[in-house]
Amino acid sequence: MSKVLIKGNEAVAEAAIRSGCRYYFGYPITPQTEIAEYMAKKMPTVGGLCLQAESEVAAINMVYGAAASGVRVMTSSSSPGISLKSEGVSYIVGCDLPCVILNVQRGGPGLGGIQPSQSDYYQATKALGHGDMQLFVLAPSSVQEMAQLTADAFGIADKYRMPVLILADGALGQMMEPVDFDALKFTPEPKKPWATNGHGGKRKKNIITSLFLKPEELEANVLERAEKYKIVTENEIRYENYMCDDADIVIVSFGITARISKAAVNEARARGIKAGLLRPITLSPFPAPVLRKLADTASAFLSVELNMGQMVNDVKLAVECRKPVSFFGRTGGSLPSSDDVLEQIIKISGGLK
Amino acid sequence: MTNKIILAGFGGQGILFLGKKLATAGMDKDMNVTWLPSYGPEQRGGTCNCSVILSDTDISSPIIGSPDTLVAFNIQSYEKFMPRIVTGGKLFADSTLIDKHPERNDIDSYFIPATAIANDLGTPKLVNVVMLGYLIKNTDFFDRDYIRGVLTDSLPASKAALREANGRAFDAGYGYGE
Structure with a gap:
C-alpha cells in the first residue's frame, strides 16, 4: 500500500492504463502534455498505442474510430484544444460510443493563458458539441481523485455508452500529491456486441452512425438517448x-x-x-x-x-x-x-x- | 502544523528535484504534501520555482502566496519572493550568487555559499543538495538521518559513487558554519 508522489496528469494516465485503456490519441498543449508523455512511455510496454495526431480534430476522430471498434480509449487536451474536439465529441455522442476525454482547463477565451481555470464549465455541462446532447462530467479535486475518477470514467462510459469528460484544471494537472494506486477500484470492461470490429461472416453487421435523415427516426434516436440521461441522473449523481x-x-x-x-x-x-x-x-x-x-x-x-x-x-x-x-x-x-x-x-x- | 516552502532559482540548479525530495520525505512520514512547479513558456537558463507544502492537515491550495520558508538560488528569485516571506519566516539563500541582504528584521536569514561549496567538492551540480543539508540543519522539517536516507536511497545502489557524492554534499551543507 505504498504511495507514490505523482502529478495529476500522470496519475490520470497511469489510472487509464490500469483501467484497460490501450489507446490514447492526443496533441500536445499546456498544461496537460505530461499525459501524452506518460502514455508514449508506458503504452508500448503494455501492448497499447499512444499516437500523437496531427491535430486535436484528428485525435478525437481517432478516438471515435477506436471507440466504435469496442476498445477502451481516451484523449486529453486543455481548453482551446477541447474546443477543437467539439465536432468529434458530438459525433461520438450521436453514435452512443463510450470514451474518456480529459480537459485540464486553462484560462480563456481564445488562447487565453496557461494557468488554472474553470471557465469551461458551461462548455462541459451544456454543449461540448452541437445537437441535443449531454456528456457525463466528473470533477476531481485531488490527485488521488484524478486517478479514481479516471478509473470510474471508463466504467461509466461503457455502462451507458456515452463519453465521459473529466473536468480538471492546470493546478490539479501540474501538482504532485501522494497517490495510492493499489486503493483504486476498477470496473471490468463489459462485452460490446454492438462494436464494429469485424463479423467474420458469423453475425449480422453492426452499423454505427449519427446520420438519421428521416425526422421521425432522428427524433426517436434523440428521445431514446434522453431516456438514458434520465436514468443517469437518477443513478449517478455524486457529491x-x-x-x-x-x-x-x-x-x-x-x-x-x-x-x-x-x-x-x-x-x-x-x-x-x-x-x-x-x-x-x-x-x-x-x-x-x-x-x-x-x-x-x-x-x-x-x-x-x-x-x-x-x-x-x-x-x-x-x-x-x-x-x-x-x-x-x-x-x-x-x-x-x-x-x-x-x-x-x-x-x-x-x-x- | 503546515510548512509552506518556495524553492526558486535557475533551471538546471536542481530546484524541482530538491522540492520533490522534501515532498517525498513528507509523504513517507504520512504527512499531507503538495508539490507544484511553475510552468509556462520556460526556456533554458530561465527562472524556475516550485511550491512545496508539508502539513498534518488537509492542504487546501497548492499555491503559496506567502511562504514561511524561501530557498533562493539566484538574485531574481530573491528579489521576487523575499518580500513575500511571512513575518517570522526564514530565508535561505545561496550567497555565491546573491550579494544582497534583506532589509527586514522580521525574518531569519540564512546565507550559505552553496555554489562555491559544491564546486569545491568537485560536484557543481549538487548545489541543491548542499542547500538541502543547510535547510535541514536550520529547520525542524525532518530529522537529519531520515532525509539523508531519503536522498541517498532514491539513487540506485549500483551508483554508489553518486550516493556517496550526494551524502558528502548534504553533510557539507549541514555542517556549514559549525
Missing part, C-alpha cells in the same frame, strides 16, 4: 457533503476551489459561523436534488468558481430562487485564497443577521 446539514451558508464549489472553500468553511466554523461545503463530483448530472433539499435548511448559498460565474446559475435553478445565491470567483489563472472565501462568508453571514 461530497461537508458539514452542510446544519449549515446556514452552503458553499457550492468543485475541483481545486472546493479544497480552498473547505478550508474557508473550517475557518468560518471556528468563528461560530455555520458554513458547509457541497462539492459536486458529477457536474453533469448536477446534484440539483441535493441542493433543492438543502434550500429547506440553509439560509444562503455561495458558488465559488474559477470563472465569472457559471455553475452559480445551476445552483440558482436547483434552489428554485427560494434562498439567495451569490457568486465569488477569480478568473484568468488566479486562485482565491481561503481568506478571500472566508471574507465572502462573513459578508453573507452579516447580511443574514
Whole structure:
C-alpha cells in the first residue's frame, strides 16, 4: 500500500492504463502534455498505442474510430484544444460510443493563458458539441481523485455508452500529491456486441452512425438517448457533503476551489459561523436534488468558481430562487485564497443577521 | 502544523528535484504534501520555482502566496519572493550568487555559499543538495538521518559513487558554519 508522489496528469494516465485503456490519441498543449508523455512511455510496454495526431480534430476522430471498434480509449487536451474536439465529441455522442476525454482547463477565451481555470464549465455541462446532447462530467479535486475518477470514467462510459469528460484544471494537472494506486477500484470492461470490429461472416453487421435523415427516426434516436440521461441522473449523481446539514451558508464549489472553500468553511466554523461545503463530483448530472433539499435548511448559498460565474446559475435553478445565491470567483489563472472565501462568508453571514 | 516552502532559482540548479525530495520525505512520514512547479513558456537558463507544502492537515491550495520558508538560488528569485516571506519566516539563500541582504528584521536569514561549496567538492551540480543539508540543519522539517536516507536511497545502489557524492554534499551543507 505504498504511495507514490505523482502529478495529476500522470496519475490520470497511469489510472487509464490500469483501467484497460490501450489507446490514447492526443496533441500536445499546456498544461496537460505530461499525459501524452506518460502514455508514449508506458503504452508500448503494455501492448497499447499512444499516437500523437496531427491535430486535436484528428485525435478525437481517432478516438471515435477506436471507440466504435469496442476498445477502451481516451484523449486529453486543455481548453482551446477541447474546443477543437467539439465536432468529434458530438459525433461520438450521436453514435452512443463510450470514451474518456480529459480537459485540464486553462484560462480563456481564445488562447487565453496557461494557468488554472474553470471557465469551461458551461462548455462541459451544456454543449461540448452541437445537437441535443449531454456528456457525463466528473470533477476531481485531488490527485488521488484524478486517478479514481479516471478509473470510474471508463466504467461509466461503457455502462451507458456515452463519453465521459473529466473536468480538471492546470493546478490539479501540474501538482504532485501522494497517490495510492493499489486503493483504486476498477470496473471490468463489459462485452460490446454492438462494436464494429469485424463479423467474420458469423453475425449480422453492426452499423454505427449519427446520420438519421428521416425526422421521425432522428427524433426517436434523440428521445431514446434522453431516456438514458434520465436514468443517469437518477443513478449517478455524486457529491461530497461537508458539514452542510446544519449549515446556514452552503458553499457550492468543485475541483481545486472546493479544497480552498473547505478550508474557508473550517475557518468560518471556528468563528461560530455555520458554513458547509457541497462539492459536486458529477457536474453533469448536477446534484440539483441535493441542493433543492438543502434550500429547506440553509439560509444562503455561495458558488465559488474559477470563472465569472457559471455553475452559480445551476445552483440558482436547483434552489428554485427560494434562498439567495451569490457568486465569488477569480478568473484568468488566479486562485482565491481561503481568506478571500472566508471574507465572502462573513459578508453573507452579516447580511443574514 | 503546515510548512509552506518556495524553492526558486535557475533551471538546471536542481530546484524541482530538491522540492520533490522534501515532498517525498513528507509523504513517507504520512504527512499531507503538495508539490507544484511553475510552468509556462520556460526556456533554458530561465527562472524556475516550485511550491512545496508539508502539513498534518488537509492542504487546501497548492499555491503559496506567502511562504514561511524561501530557498533562493539566484538574485531574481530573491528579489521576487523575499518580500513575500511571512513575518517570522526564514530565508535561505545561496550567497555565491546573491550579494544582497534583506532589509527586514522580521525574518531569519540564512546565507550559505552553496555554489562555491559544491564546486569545491568537485560536484557543481549538487548545489541543491548542499542547500538541502543547510535547510535541514536550520529547520525542524525532518530529522537529519531520515532525509539523508531519503536522498541517498532514491539513487540506485549500483551508483554508489553518486550516493556517496550526494551524502558528502548534504553533510557539507549541514555542517556549514559549525
